[in-house]
Amino acid sequence: MQQFLRRHPAVQAWLLLSPGGLFLSVFFIAPLFIVLIYSFLQRGTYGGVVWQFTFENFRRVFDPLYFNTFLRSAYIAILTTFFCLLLGYPLAYFIASRSPRTRSLMLLALMIPFWTNFLIRTYAWLTLLRTNTGLINTALLSLGVIAAPLPLFGNDFAIIVGLVYGWLPVMVLPIYAALDRLDPSLIEAARDLYASSAQVFRRVIWPLSLPGVVAGSMLVFIPALGSFVTPAILGGGKSLMIGNIISNQFLAAHDWPFGSALSMLMMTLMLLGTLYYFRSTLKAEADA
Amino acid sequence: MSTTPSDRTLGMGARLRSRLGSLSLSVYGVLGFLFLYLPIVILVIFSFNDSRSTSQWAGFTTDWYRQMIEDRQIILSLWNSLFVAIISTAIATVLGTLAAMAMERYSFRGKMAMDAVLYLPIIIPDIAMAIMLLIFFNVSGIGFQPWEVQFFGNRLAVPYSVIIGHVAFNISFVAVVVRARLANMDRTLEEAAQDLYANTWQTFRRVTLPMLMPGILGGALLAFTLSLDDFVITFFTSGAGFNTLPVRVFGMIRRGVTPKINAVSTLMLAGSFLLILISIISRMRSGEDEDAIQFGL
Numbered sequence: 001m002q003q004f005l006r007r008h009p010a011v012q013a014w015l016l017l018s019p020g021g022l023f024l025s026v027f028f029i030a031p032l033f034i035v036l037i038y039s040f041l042q043r044g045t046y047g048g049v050v051w052q053f054t055f056e057n058f059r060r061v062f063d064p065l066y067f068n069t070f071l072r073s074a075y076i077a078i079l080t081t082f083f084c085l086l087l088g089y090p091l092a093y094f095i096a097s098r099s100p101r102t103r104s105l106m107l108l109a110l111m112i113p114f115w116t117n118f119l120i121r122t123y124a125w126l127t128l129l130r131t132n133t134g135l136i137n138t139a140l141l142s143l144g145v146i147a148a149p150l151p152l153f154g155n156d157f158a159i160i161v162g163l164v165y166g167w168l169p170v171m172v173l174p175i176y177a178a179l180d181r182l183d184p185s186l187i188e189a190a191r192d193l194y195a196s197s198a199q200v201f202r203r204v205i206w207p208l209s210l211p212g213v214v215a216g217s218m219l220v221f222i223p224a225l226g227s228f229v230t231p232a233i234l235g236g237g238k239s240l241m242i243g244n245i246i247s248n249q250f251l252a253a254h255d256w257p258f259g260s261a262l263s264m265l266m267m268t269l270m271l272l273g274t275l276y277y278f279r280s281t282l283k284a285e286a287d288a
Numbered sequence: 289m290s291t292t293p294s295d296r297t298l299g300m301g302a303r304l305r306s307r308l309g310s311l312s313l314s315v316y317g318v319l320g321f322l323f324l325y326l327p328i329v330i331l332v333i334f335s336f337n338d339s340r341s342t343s344q345w346a347g348f349t350t351d352w353y354r355q356m357i358e359d360r361q362i363i364l365s366l367w368n369s370l371f372v373a374i375i376s377t378a379i380a381t382v383l384g385t386l387a388a389m390a391m392e393r394y395s396f397r398g399k400m401a402m403d404a405v406l407y408l409p410i411i412i413p414d415i416a417m418a419i420m421l422l423i424f425f426n427v428s429g430i431g432f433q434p435w436e437v438q439f440f441g442n443r444l445a446v447p448y449s450v451i452i453g454h455v456a457f458n459i460s461f462v463a464v465v466v467r468a469r470l471a472n473m474d475r476t477l478e479e480a481a482q483d484l485y486a487n488t489w490q491t492f493r494r495v496t497l498p499m500l501m502p503g504i505l506g507g508a509l510l511a512f513t514l515s516l517d518d519f520v521i522t523f524f525t526s527g528a529g530f531n532t533l534p535v536r537v538f539g540m541i542r543r544g545v546t547p548k549i550n551a552v553s554t555l556m557l558a559g560s561f562l563l564i565l566i567s568i569i570s571r572m573r574s575g576e577d578e579d580a581i582q583f584g585l
Contacts, residue, residue, distance in 0.1 A: 006488070013394035017402060020383035020459050024405055027456045028417075031424035032408075038423060087320065094317035097310075106321075108568070113324045116560040117517045119534050120553040123541055124327040127334065127342040130545070135330065135343040165327065197309065226413025228520055233541060243415040250419055250524070260423070263416045274411055 038260035049257055057261035066245060066262070073241040076156055077224035080163040081171075084220045085213065087164065088171035092212075095172070096179035107176070114169040122233045125162050129153045129234065154236025162230040167223060171216040178212025179205070211281065218277050222270050242266055328557065335550035342545055352551040362552060365531040367442045372522070372532060373515040376454035381508040383455070384462025385500075391463065392470040409460040417457060418524035425449045425525060432527025446530070453525040454515045461514060462507035469503025502574035509567050516559065 005012050014021075039057055042050040060066065095106045113121065128135045129152040137149040152158060182205065190200045228243030235241070242262065249259025335353070339346035356362055387406065391399065409417065425431060434445035477499065481491045519534040526535070533556065540549050 009394055010396040013390040013396045016386045016390035016394075020387035020463070021402065021405070023383055023455065024409070024459060027421070027424070027452050028409055029405060030428075031420035034423055034427055035420050087323070090313065090316045091320040094313050094320070097313065106317075109321060110324070112561070112564055113328060115513060115564055116328070117534060117553075117556050119517075119519050119537060120331070120556055121327070123537070123549060123553060124331040126541065127331065127545060127550070128327060130343075133341065133343055133545070138343040165323070168324065222411070223413060226415055228413075228415040229538075233538075243413065246415055246419060247524075250422060256423060259419060263419055267412050267416050270411065270413070 035260045036264060038257050039264045041257045043255045043257050057258045058265075060258060061261055061265055069240060069242055069245050070265075072156075073225055073243075076159055076163070076241060077221050077227075079156075079160050080167065080224040081217050081221045083160065083164045084168050084171040085217065088168055088216065089175055089209075089213070091168075092172045092175035092179055095176050107173075110169050110172055118166055119229055119233075121166055122162050122230050125158070125165060126153075126233055129158050129161065153234065154238050156239055158234040158236070159227075159231050159239055159241070162234045163224050163227060166230065167220045170219040174215035174219065175209055175212040178209040178215075182208050211284065214277065214281070218273065222273065225270065226266060331550055332554050332557065335547055335554045337547050337550075340546055342547055342550060352547045355548050356551045356555070359548075361531070362533070362536060364442065364444075365533045365536040367439055368444055368446060368530065369516055369532040369534070371437070371439050371444055371446055372450055372454055373512050376451050376458055376515050377508055377511045379451075380455045380458035380462050380511045381504060384459045384507060384511075385466050385504050387459065388463040388466035388470060392467050406460050406463050409457045410464070414518075414520035418453075418521045421449070421453045421456070421521065422524045432525070432530075434530070447526050449525045449527070450522055450530065450532075453521045454518065457518075457521060458511040458514060461510050462504075465507035465510055466500065466503045469500060469506070473499055502570065505570055506567065509563060509570075513560070513563050516563075 005015075038049060040053050040055070042052050042054050042056065044050050061070075091110075095103055095110070098106060126134075131137060131149050131151065131153045134149075134153060136152060137146075140146045141149065186204055186208070187200055190204050195203065226243055227241060228247060231239060231241040231244050232247075235244070243266075246259050246262045246266070249255045249262065253259075334342045334345075336348050336350065337344075337346055338349040338351070387402075390396075391402065391406070430449065432447045432449050434447050435451070437444050437446065478491055478495050481495045486494065517534065518532075519538055522532050523535050523538070526532075531539070533552070537549060537552055537556075540546075540552070
């Protein structure tokens with residue numbers, strides 16, 4: 001037996017892989033295919049499905065009623081990514097410009113909120129943003145800064161604030177890593193050639209940190225597009241994203257085939273984005 | 289006065305500008321961290337508020353914590369959370385570690401496909417994975433049968449489907465962390481062991497496994513944290529009437545904001561901090577460089 005295994009390393013590999021591989025085949029790959037099949041079936045009268053092939057679900061996905069939610073979700077995810085970048089880049093720059101000791105402490109401080117429960121962090125913003133009893137409106141009203149409560153809650157603004165807060169750390173990390181790898185002698189060389197600070201940034205620092213910016217944007221955009229908890233809590237039931245429409249098909253509308261079609265489309269978009277990202281980074285590495 | 293070459297090339301104004309620049313950068317850094325921490329701090333403060341309000345301070349009380357402890361539903365869902373996290377972490381750690389060794393140490397046909405299978409659960413959003421599992425448990429007839437179990441004096445009824453769901457997303461995370469450790473591991477010790485006639489098992493047991501232990505522990509801690517924090521997958525794979533702590537908190541939020549939720553949140557924050565602390569200490573013990581803190585953690 002031992003002899004046999006030694007002579008066939010591939011068998012060893014599959015023996016090691018088989019427990020996890022089998023588990024994921026049954027409880028991940030099989031469900032994935034079932035959802036794919038479901039997305040081509042018809043809904044039954046009282047929940048469940050009718051085994052009849054149809055493209056109807058995918059046609060409905062492009063119904064303006066639902067497709068607009070897709071576009072809104074993409075718009076919210078893009079704005080979230082943009083604001084994460086706007087806040088995250090200087091923060092990453094700030095951390096990267098500290099001494100090594102402070103730097104690792106700051107990275108830790110950055111990641112601690114990220115490892116606390118997402119639901120709790122979203123709830124924290126609920127108590128801050130709520131229209132009549134939220135902390136921000138209460139404080140501004142009692143200070144006399146505003147006369148009527150600001151519309152901070154139950155809209156896209158609230159969702160974007162919650163998402164930016166939740167995903168900011170994963171934008172900062174890869175940018176920090178890129179800035180940390182940056183060779184300081186390049187900046188000095190640019191300065192010696194009389195480049196202004198703005199020029200140094202635009203011509204040297206920004207292009208060299210771009211891989212980090214792209215990685216961070218991917219890490220923010222994908223979960224933001226698929227978010228469910230944040231719009232459920234901060235959207236106040238009025239402002240919805242595609243994740244909520246999907247969950248409604250299972251919790252309320254009992255239209256599983258349509259819910260399956262929606263999530264197939266969402267997953268396809270994300271996989272395409274991820275593949276594009278990997279291909280472009282591989283190409284960039286090959287070019288370098 | 290010592291002047292470096294770059295100081296000389298910069299005029300006074302430029303030097304001031306760069307000083308102003310570094311000052312505004314510092315201000316920015318402070319504001320950035322305030323943004324990250326202020327909401328959490330305010331959340332904790334109002335868990336001690338002597339009023340039902342979460343925005344107007346009315347004096348100090350620990351009454352919300354008393355109410356939390358006396359709420360049988362909350363305590364039960366806490367035990368549910370811990371049970372699911374412990375069982376799913378144990379299974380995912382073993383399966384994920386084995387898979388990581390196969391992926392890092394061997395080349396075989398179908399490796400690319402296996403790579404995709406291992407990364408997918410990390411990439412696809414919670415909600416998609418949740419409804420996949422929901423449909424699967426319905427269609428397959430596995431259903432949402434509970435595992436009736438006695439756990440620290442509590443009678444729990446934990447659906448197998450929830451544990452399976454947690455294992456399904458945790459295998460990949462464990463595999464990624466363990467693989468990273470394996471990739472950075474010095475292989476000469478293993479080769480030395482084999483030169484000294486240790487067989488495959490002895491080499492694994494006496495050399496590879498001890499060296500790999502920090503990675504495995506890191507992976508297990510990550511899995512445990514993710515399992516405790518998960519809301520979406522638990523919510524969709526539990527059938528009716530089963531609550532982990534996040535699922536219960538979500539239900540409470542739906543019914544209205546009270547400082548009692550702040551108290552439960554504070555408890556969960558304390559749990560997270562404890563796990564992060566354990567992770568840092570175990571990293572320091574294993575003597576990993578400080579930069580490693582930024583990743584796995």
